[in-house]
Amino acid sequence: MGSLEAIRFEHAGGRAKLELLEQRKLPLETEWLTIDGPKAAWTAIRDMTVRGAPAIAIAAALSLAVDLVNSGSGAQFDSAAAAAAHVAEQMDYLVTSRPTAVNLSIAATALKSLAEQEAAKLGASATSVTEAVMAACEQMLRDDVAANKTMGRHGAAALLEAAQARGRAQDGRLRVLTHCNTGSLATAAYGTALGVIRALHEQGQLEHAYCCETRPYNQGARLTAYELVHDGLPSTLICDSAAAALMAQGKVDAVVVGADRIAANGDTANKIGTFCHAVAAHHHDVPFFVAAPTTTIDPQLDNGTLIPIEERAAEEITHFKGQQVAADIGVWNPSFDVTPATLIEGIITERGMVPKASGSAAGFAIRPWLAAANGDGAAANGSNGKLATQPGFVALNCDTVKEYVAARPQLAKHVGPAATAATWTVEEVGDGNINFVYILSGPSGQLCLKQALPFVRCVGEGWPLSQDRVRIEAEALVAEAAHCPQHVPAVFHYDARMCIIAMQYLAPPHIIVRKGLIQGLIYPRLADHLASFMAETLFHTSLLALPSDQFKANATRFSNVEMCRLTEQVIFTDPYYAAQYNRHTSPQLDAEVAELHADVAARVAATKLKAKFIQNQEALLHGDLHTGSIMATEETTYVIDPEFAYYGPMAFDVGKIIANLLLCFFALDGHASATEPRSAQRAWLLECVRELWGSFRSRFLALWDQHGSKGDAYHAQLFGSGGGDQGPAAQQAAQAAFMADLWRDALGFAGAVIVRRLVGIAHVADMDSIADADVRAVCERRALRFGRRLLTGPEAVADVAELTQLAEAARQDGQQPCFPL
Structure with missing residues (x-):
């Protein structure tokens, strides 16, 4: 360990003991606090008796080890599953102590995953589970010390190189400023940012260290100063507000700080006051570094605006030694601030320096760097290497999904007591092409659980796919429910590590609409409900309802790159040439497919739509409606x-649902019979399309009239009542042009969707369930010709009434197009 010990853990003779150096009593005295389990650790973390993101995680993990050892190493549990459930319960409890430091959450996730995996092994026992977890907790302590020393070496070299590149420290000795406490008292030992300073000192390259007091909790004055003096480093304590002046005098060659959480772009949350030092360093051309283990990086967060910021008690500012020193006044006391990646010279980790984003100085390439460091680069490139997964990810099946739910009381309550898990039934019902969907049924009810594997389900591991899609889905469901809760299932649980969403089970007679349509059902309220869903979700997430800053933040949050690239490929590219995974009814449609592949107009139209799909960020789309x-x-x-x-473009959602209703319309001839002609259902489908567009249009415009002044797209001073005499007329003109563009693009997207569902990788059951290939080919030929016409000439279809008339005409002429291609 380093020269200063802050965590003592002993495990011998069937007993364990955890002691923490009490930071609140430093430097006047150094007493040890005994932690006898998770409850004591929770209090110590919450009260900041122990603090520092790595130390919090280590202390929490070791408190679990103490609990398991001193309770009999598994003897208190009647099964391996019960032991795993206890580990999950204790770690979930400990995570609530401090929300910003991600290390604790990552440690909790890893230990819970380990416990689940051990419990799932053949012949597992409560003892085998607890012993594996205890060993992992102790290893975390050892790994943190080793990582800190490696980080110190990387950081020392990086600081010296950056300072000398600016003409500083030409003698090879640095004057370094740091903030808060990042040493042995904040980690297992040695430290992160303070570890860099220690490494410089050990190498003879430290001229002087400056530590800021770090108001209002004074971690720098109480803790960092103590560590610097304890280890005999040349050092000086300064007020937080003196840092800029010190830089102005040329007495700082580099700044290095720690981190409590680092977002995927490099934005970093650290102790309040860090941002001020970064701004001052930027102004004075002083390189500013962040030192943190990779466990502090949260690649799930796109940027720093998504990092939760803890607020501390007002008394930390208004009181001194228990005595009030400030007037009775409102207090804002955030514990952290976020430094933008643009102000950070480099991020130092135990794996080396995180690279800057390619071609830009505005951020860091954290996600690809982590993937490469984890050995997942082959998957990212589509090779046969290891597929990228979340750390601790385990693919579930119909047996293990019961164990997963039974170990989580908040989920088990929807199905039944954990003790009844053996009697639960599980059905995998995912009839789509991407994810696995499980329905669990038990004495208390049902639960729907969805898991995303790191590949396209209908292809397999040969087509890798990011599991971040499950985060997108969970957040999209919550966002949609905020605007249209009556048409969105409730989300009960999201597990980032396991890529799982648990949600409301929609009990029978609810069924998938496609299945109902194939059976011959009619849904009299479907059009009205879908129109409401689309109008509410598309309008309220657009610039018509949002200020531009919130709109841009949302667009970044829902950056669903890999899933969008999948859509771009399978809808707008693959159908127009002989792509690997394409398929069609052959040989019946061979001639039509050859025509499509030779159709220049279709290629051009599809490519134009692809550009709109990529470029036009208008609202939060469902994306696969x-x-x-x-x-x-x-x-x-x-x-x-x-x-x-x-x-993306609103027209994509609108066009996609219209396309699927029309695909069913064309398929009905293949499902009809003399006793069941399907004529009523066919007429209803066309009426459904007319009602869907008409109701969507009227509701969307009503929302625009009611809420449009809140958004930045059509400013209230130019349109509507705020625009003077011309305002209402301008509003009407804008709305007419907007809806005309949306209608035209919706038809184009509808055409592209129809085409891909007939000749691309993924078809629709409406057509595929027609057993007779010749009959199916007739239905598909009609739909394909109609889809090509919408794709290449949407402007020729004036309104929805004409659309449905043309669809009926196309259906009645199965061999020839009803209008020229």
Whole structure:
């Protein structure tokens, strides 16, 4: 260990003991606090008796080890599953102590995952589970010390190089400023940022260290100063507000600080006051570094605006030694601030320096760097290497999904007591092409659980796919429910590590609408409900309703790159040439497919739509709104499965659902018979399309009239009542142009979707369930010709009435197009 010990853990003779150096009593005295389990650790963390992101994680983990050892190393549990459930319960409890430091959350996730994996092994026992967890906790302590020393070496070299590049420290000795406490008292030993300073000192390259007091809790004055003096480093304590003046005098060659959480772009949350030092360093051309282990990096967060910031008690500012020293006044006391990546020279980790984003100085390439460091680069490139997964990820099946739910009381309550798990039934019902969907049934009810594997389900590991899509889906469901809760299932649980969403089970008679349509059902309220869903979600997430800053933040949050690239490939590219995974009814449609591949106009139209799909960020889309993503009864409708959600053109959602209703319309001749002609259902489908567009249009415009002044797209001073005499006329003109563009693009997107569902990788059951290939080919040929016409000439279809008339005409002429191609 380093020269200063802050965590003592002993495990011998069937007993364990954890002691923490009491930081609040430093430097006047150094007493040890005995931690006898998670409850004591929770209090010590919450009260900041122990603090520092790495130390919090280590202390929490070791408190669990103490609890397990001193309770009999598994003897208190009646099964391996019970032991794993106890580990999960204790770690979930400990995570609530401090929300900003991600190390604790990562440690908790890793230990819970380990316990689950051990419990799932053949012949597992409560003892085998607890012993594996205890060993992992002790290893975390050892790993942290080793990582800190490696980080110190990397950081020392990086600081010296950056300072000398600016003409500083030409003698090879640095004057370094740091903030808060990042040494042995904040880690297992040695430290992160303070570890860099220690490494410089050990190498003879430290001229002087300056530590800021770090108001209002004074971690720098109480803790860092203590460590510097304890180890005999040349050092000086300064007020936080003196740092800029010190830099102005040329007495600082580099700044190095720690981190409590680092977002995927490099934005960093650290102790309040860090941002001020970064701004001052930037002004004085002083290199500013962040030193943190990779466990502090949270690649799930796109940027620093998404980092939760803890607020501390007002008394930390208004009182001194228990005595009030400030007037009775409102207090804002955030414990952390966020330093933008643009102000950070480098991020130092135990794996080396995080690279800057390619071609830009505005951020860091954290996600690809982590993937490469984890050995997942092959998957990212589509090779046969290891597929990228979340750390601790385990793919579930119909047996292990019961264990997963039983170990989580907040989920088990929807199915039944954990003790009844053996009697639960599980059905895998995912009939889509991406994820696995499990329905669990038990004495208390049902639960729907969805898991994303790191590949396209219908292809397998040969087509890798990011599991971040499950985060997108969970957040999209919450966002959609905020605006249209009556048509969105409730989310009960999201597990980032296991890529799982647990949600409301939609009980029978709810079924997937596509299945109901194939059976011959009619949904009298479907059009009205879908129109409401689209109008509410598309309008309220657009610039018509949002200020531009919030809109841009949302667009970044829902950056669903890999799923969008999948859409771009399978809808706008693959159908127009002989792509590997394409398929069609052959040989019946061979001639039509050859025509499509030779159709220059179709290629051009599809490519134009692809550009709009990529470039036009208008609103939060469901992204895959088809009849297989809707569950309904005659009275209720729920939109599910938004794993493709992203900010894109509104017309894409509208066009996609229209396309799928029309695909069913064309398929009905293949399902009809003399006793069941399907004529009523066919007429209803066309009426559904007309009502869907008409109701969507009127509701969307009503929302625009009611709320449009809140958004930045059409400013109130130019449009509407705030625009003077010309305002209402300008509003009407804007709305007419907007809806005309949306209608035209929706038809184009509808055409592209129809085409891909007939000749691309993924078809629709409406057509595929027609057993007779010749009959199926007739239905598909009609739909394909109609889809090509919409794709290449949407401007020729004036309104929805004409659209449905043309669809009926196309259906009645199965061999020839009803209008020239």
